[in-house]
Amino acid sequence: MTRWTITAVLAATALAVGACGDDEGGSGSGSAGGDEGGGKTLTIYSSLPLQGAARTQSLAAVNGAKLALEQSGGKAGAYKIKYESLDDSTAQQGGWEPGVTSANALKAAGDDSTIGYIGEFNSGATAVSLPILNEAGIAQVSPGNTAVGITTNDPGSEPGEPDKYYPSGVRTYARVLPKDTYQGAALVALAKEEGCTSAFVLNDKEVYGAGLAKNVELSAQKQGLDIKGNEGIDKNAANYRSVASNIKSSGAQCFIYSGITANNAVQIFKDVAAALPDAPLLGPEGVGESGFFDPKEGGLPADVASRVRITIPGVAPEEYPPAGKEFLAAYTAKFGEKNPDRYAVYGYESMMLLLDAIRRAGPDGADRQAVAQRLLTTKDREGVFGTYSIDKNGDITLTPYGVYKIADGAMVFDHTVEAPSS
Known part of the structure; x- marks a missing residue:
């Protein structure tokens, strides 16, 4: 992948949103909510490469996210949650494709009911979607990113990282893998x-x-x-x-x-x-x-x-804490896989993180800014692969x-x- 100029991506974003004729809900301080249930139904999107080399892993992540939502009763606090899986890949590319990734982020940003976004699988794809979603104030959790520059300017990052990914000036992104x-x-x-x-x-x-x-x-x-x-x-x-x-x-x-x-x-x-x-x-x-x-x-x-x-x-799965072993049993029972791909765990935990942030926001659970703020203040969460926190940059504290x-x-x-x- 070539590195994208974020300015160009944002310019394309503005044009595409305008062409859609619906840019409501793009404010970071806005509230999400569909027409169903008196504005109480919120949407979480995922954007993962469902074609190509990472197809198996991405499908596992989607299944993990579905299981997490099912176990939560399809709700987070007082809000009903709808989940929509998007594909950021093309068969020709054999993996993620910048134009498709951008379109997915625009779809989520242009949907008034959007409260969260699981993705991307590839760090390069996140470099495309994150500025779009951040400007819309949407909480984003990646089940696959590890590039240092997405969250920090630590050694290994490029000039302008990570600030160029956060045009709103406020962090809205977290990941369940260490940098x-x-x-x-x-x-x-x-x-x-x-x-x-x-x-x-x-x-x-x-x-x-x-x-x-x-x-x-x-x-x-x-x-x-x-x-x-x-x-x-x-x-x-x-x-x-x-x-x-x-x-x-x-x-x-x-x-x-x-x-x-x-x-x-x-x-x-x-x-x-x-x-x-x-x-x-x-x-x-x-x-x-x-x-x-x-x-x-x-x-x-x-x-x-x-x-x-x-x-x-x-x-390793055999070293998972009780919550992890319970997840493995539930996943096997639902999908018939005795040894699920590890991305099933990452997809599950990504969804659970977002649901937890919505719940912790309480009456502000439909407010994008409030949910993103709760996401970035996750502390001592007992996840499927251990107890962890999310630091101020959006990085997980588990690093083995x-x-x-x-x-x-x-x-x-x-x-x-x-x-x-x-």
């Missing part, structure tokens, strides 16, 4: 665990991939891992044999990919594996998708997959990372990695 400060450290720590003293990084140039690669470099300096190179790739290349040859020539002992599956990750790993037959191949949660690890869905062949290790935020292997076309938890972030 990539921790994932960068986890990948470096994993490389050292694998016995590597050096590594080469390829990134996909997206907001997520480029930012995470910087975090890997910064953590490598602190942990004593020599980074032989950090290069951006052409996601449309037919192959990466020349790039892999350069990595081999660098003398790097480990390979680290920083990006998402949809940006040709499978081909990248296959070509690097051929050039470096003995090197550990490491990837982030951005490739923790069946489209990457399951050969039946176009994922890696078994001989390459056996050398891959993936860092995933959170603890697990390491997963690939076996028989599935990810298998291996161990928790100790990843110093500072």
Whole structure:
């Protein structure tokens, strides 16, 4: 993905909203509410890539959100809640697409009943939707973002981040995954665990991939891992044999990919594996998708997959607290999946966060500004993967990372990695 100029996105937003002829409810201090039930029905949208490499994970997140709303009786406090799932992807793109993402955010912003928004799955997509939703004052929770610059100007962010995503000047966004400060450290720590003293990084140039690669470099300096190179790739290349040859020539002992599956990750790993037959191949949660690890869905062949290790935020399901185990049982009973994808958990928790914010707003539960404020003051919430808070920037306070292997076309938890972030 190329980085978007937020000014251009906002200009397009203004034109599109005007064309719709309905820009009511766009004020951050406005109240949401449909005609049903005397203005008591509110809408929560989700925007996730329901086509392409992340389809399985996105559908799991949608199912998780549906389960959360069902368990809440379809209500939050005194308000009835309607849920509408949107697709931010196209078949041609094989993943999220900027124009579709923008249209989804505009749809939610232009709906007077909108009180919350679950999305996006990709950090780059959030760079498109967040300014639109923030200007409308809509509380947004991501079940998949980790890019540092979405919430802070910490190392790994770009100039102008995160302020350019918040044109209203007020924070309205939170996420249920930790920022990539921790994932960068986890990948470096994993490389050292694998016995590597050096590594080469390829990134996909997206907001997520480029930012995470910087975090890997910064953590490598602190942990004593020599980074032989950090290069951006052409996601449309037919192959990466020349790039892999350069990595081999660098003398790097480990390979680290920083990006998402949809940006040709499978081909990248296959070509690097051929050039470096003995090197550990490491990837982030951005490739923790069946489209990457399951050969039946176009994922890696078994001989390459056996050398891959993936860092995933959170603890293994067997380490979930009671609330998490109850969720797993309920999800299995409803959807018939004994081992649900982890994004089912993230989708569930994202919906629960929004419902909780609406409830805590009490009589102001239909007021977007009040709900967003409650979202950003979430404290000691007993979630499905542990007790956590949301800090003033919108970041979750839980930061552990697990390491997963690939076996028989599935990810298998291996161990928790100790990843110093500072």
